Amino acid sequence: MLSRKQLALEAVAKALRVRKQLGIPLSNSLSPFDAAERLGVEARFVDIPSMEGMYVAGKAPQILLSSLRPQGRRSFTCAHEIGHHVFEHGEQFDELVGEKSMLRKDNPIEFTADSFAAFFLMPKATIDNGMKLRGFSYGSLQPFDVYAMASWLGVGYKTLILHMRYGLNAILHDQTQRLLRSSPQEIRFRLLGHTIATHLHMVDEHWLGRAIDMEVGDQALVPSGTRIEGAQLFSSIDAKQGMLVEAVRPGIGRVFLENNGWAAYVRVSRRGYTGRSCFRFEEEVEE
Amino acid sequence: MDATNLMSERLRKAREAAGLSQGQVARKLNMHRPTISEIEAGRRKVSAGELEIFANLYCVSLEWIVNGTTLDEPADVRMAMAARELSKMSQRDLDRLMTMLRMLREGGSS
Numbered sequence: 001m002l003s004r005k006q007l008a009l010e011a012v013a014k015a016l017r018v019r020k021q022l023g024i025p026l027s028n029s030l031s032p033f034d035a036a037e038r039l040g041v042e043a044r045f046v047d048i049p050s051m052e053g054m055y056v057a058g059k060a061p062q063i064l065l066s067s068l069r070p071q072g073r074r075s076f077t078c079a080h081e082i083g084h085h086v087f088e089h090g091e092q093f094d095e096l097v098g099e100k101s102m103l104r105k106d107n108p109i110e111f112t113a114d115s116f117a118a119f120f121l122m123p124k125a126t127i128d129n130g131m132k133l134r135g136f137s138y139g140s141l142q143p144f145d146v147y148a149m150a151s152w153l154g155v156g157y158k159t160l161i162l163h164m165r166y167g168l169n170a171i172l173h174d175q176t177q178r179l180l181r182s183s184p185q186e187i188r189f190r191l192l193g194h195t196i197a198t199h200l201h202m203v204d205e206h207w208l209g210r211a212i213d214m215e216v217g218d219q220a221l222v223p224s225g226t227r228i229e230g231a232q233l234f235s236s237i238d239a240k241q242g243m244l245v246e247a248v249r250p251g252i253g254r255v256f257l258e259n260n261g262w263a264a265y266v267r268v269s270r271r272g273y274t275g276r277s278c279f280r281f282e283e284e285v286e287e
Numbered sequence: 288m289d290a291t292n293l294m295s296e297r298l299r300k301a302r303e304a305a306g307l308s309q310g311q312v313a314r315k316l317n318m319h320r321p322t323i324s325e326i327e328a329g330r331r332k333v334s335a336g337e338l339e340i341f342a343n344l345y346c347v348s349l350e351w352i353v354n355g356t357t358l359d360e361p362a363d364v365r366m367a368m369a370a371r372e373l374s375k376m377s378q379r380d381l382d383r384l385m386t387m388l389r390m391l392r393e394g395g396s397s
Contacts, residue, residue, distance in 0.1 A: 042346055045306070048383050050376045062346075062391055064384075275306010276346055285310030285320075 007108055011083065011115035016123060018086055026125040028209020029153045032078040033277045035120075036063055041085050043078060043277035052094040053077040055084040067274045071199055071215070072156030076117050083116030084109075118167050122153055122160065127168070133206040138170045143182035144191070144202075151202040154210065157184045191221060191241055198271075203264070205257060211265035212255070214247040215273070220266075222255055229254040232268040251283040295329035297352050301345040301390060302327070316340065347390045356389070 002010070016026075022038055024030050036043040042060065045067040052069065056062040063081040065074050077094065084092045089109050130152055131137065136145045141164075143157075150160040158180065165176040188200045201220040203212055212220060220233075221242045228235055230253025233245045245255075247268040256263035269280040302312055302323075309327070313320040325331035333341075342349040350356060376384070 044304070044346075044387075046304075046383070046387055048376075048380045048387075050380045051384065054384075056388065056391060060346075060391075064387065273306060275304065279306045279311075282307065282311050285308060285314055 002108070004111060007112050008115045011112050012119045012123075014083075014086055015116050015119035018082070018120065019123070025209070026123055027129045029126065029130070030121065031154065031210045031213065032075055032082060032117075032121065033280075034210075036078060036082055036085075037278060039082065039085065041082065043081075045074075045274050045277065045280070047272065047274050053081050054094060055081040055089070055092045057085075057088075057091045061085055067272050070156065071213075072150065072154065072159060075121065075154045076156070076159060079117035079120045080113045082120065083113035087112055087116070089113065115167075118159075118163050121155055122163050122167070124168050124170075126153070127164070127170075130206065133208075134204065138164070139175075141171065141175065141179065143179055143187050146179055147184065147187045147191075148202040148204060152204075152207055154213070157187070192244070203255070205260060205262040207262075207264050211252075211267045213267050213269070215269055215271045216247050216249060217271050218247045218268075220245050220247075223257060223262075225259070226255050226257055229256070230266070233266055249284065250281055252281050293355065294333075294352060295327050297355060297390075298333075298341060299327040300386075301341070301347045301352060304347070304387065304390060305345040307344075312344065315344065351390050 018035075018039070019026070019030070022030075022035055024035075033043050040061070042062045043065060044062060045065050047067050048064075049066070049068050051064075051066050052073070053066065054064040056064065063078060063085075065078055065081070067074075069077070080094065081092070084090075087109075089112075092109070092113070094110075127149065130149055131145075134145070134148065136149070146160055147157055150157045153160065155163075161171075161176060161179045164171045165173070171179075185195070189195055191200065191202070196219060198217045198219060199215070201212060201214060201218060203220050203222045205223055214220060219236075221244055223242050226243055226245075228245065230251060232247060232249055232251045232253040233255070234248040236244050236246055247266075250268050250270055253266045253268070254263060255266055267281045273280050302309070307315075309323040310320050312318075313323050322331065326333055326337075338352060339349060342352055
């Protein structure tokens with residue numbers, strides 16, 4: 001039986017191979033939902049409260065994901081189920097997981113799929129590149145920095161900290177504890193000066209590689225002077241750290257800066273969307 | 288409820304599980320929205336070709352739409368697994384999961 005270290009190394013190698021197979025540069029973040037589709041795996045969101053996800057093996061493999069979990073968790077679970085697919089683990093059901101531990105260490109299959117997910121979404125080179133572009137360094141990381149990186153990578157704030165500590169060994173124990181003391185809710189409050197019930201995406205001009213995926217009602221903090229194309233985003237107010245925009249209706253739009261050529265697609269889905277992943281950004285039709 | 292009505296009910300469930308409104312389906316298939324509505328109400332007959340188009344769009348088993356069952360009943364295997372592994376799920380969640388698994392398209396019927 002392989003040791004945990006061997007399982008983790010296999011998972012990392014596989015994660016990097018799958019990224020390469022899909023032509024995703026290591027400098028870029030990715031959408032695991034889009035990756036699943038490109039791997040020929042149908043992803044579908046379902047509103048079943050007590051599950052995280054499920055991999056349905058077969059000639060037409062499918063991934064079921066709970067629409068009721070936070071966005072970062074959904075993303076991680078989708079990558080985890082892709083792990084089951086590429087390792088040919090067969091049918092796997094994943095019950096609701098607590099937030100305490102990111103990796104399920106006691107089960108080799110689950111541990112492998114978790115390790116795959118962590119390195120598929122957050123390879124060291126991707127994090128290093130994102131940090132370098134933003135002028136961050138591991139030794140002096142602040143909660144805002146981690147929040148911005150987690151937004152870009154599409155993972156949870158705590159997930160990224162634990163990955164930096166235990167997956168990459170890039171931050172120290174004390175620093176991990178200090179970063180974990182800030183919650184995403186507190187960070188959002190400090191950024192905006194008020195609380196919001198929905199998700200806040202922190203978007204900067206180093207956002208590379210994947211679209212900005214939002215749900216109706218989500219807000220995004222984008223650089224001041226950002227121009228908006230499409231009716232999916234409503235520009236609200238100038239905030240301390242940039243311009244605050246809100247996702248108002250499903251569909252695909254674009255944000256860009258005229259002065260330096262930066263642009264990113266914004267894809268908006270219904271809040272708590274259930275259905276096939278490929279239809280989540282469909283524009284509504286007047287009935 | 289006769290067989291046609293049960294089938295139209297399954298067409299509605301499959302559409303909803305795909306995340307599409309009747310209007311969105313009509314737009315994708317270049318049909319009128321009332322046509323979709325009539326089909327789902329069991330008031331308009333659906334050809335075999337149309338059923339296949341719906342099954343593909345919703346990514347569900349054609350066999351399930353027509354008969355409410357799947358060709359090789361993989362759901363039975365899953366239910367055995369469910370009994371073993373899903374003991375923490377509520378009965379309601381388990382039922383919803385099993386309905387979804389029965390609906391999903393299998394390799395053999397795609």
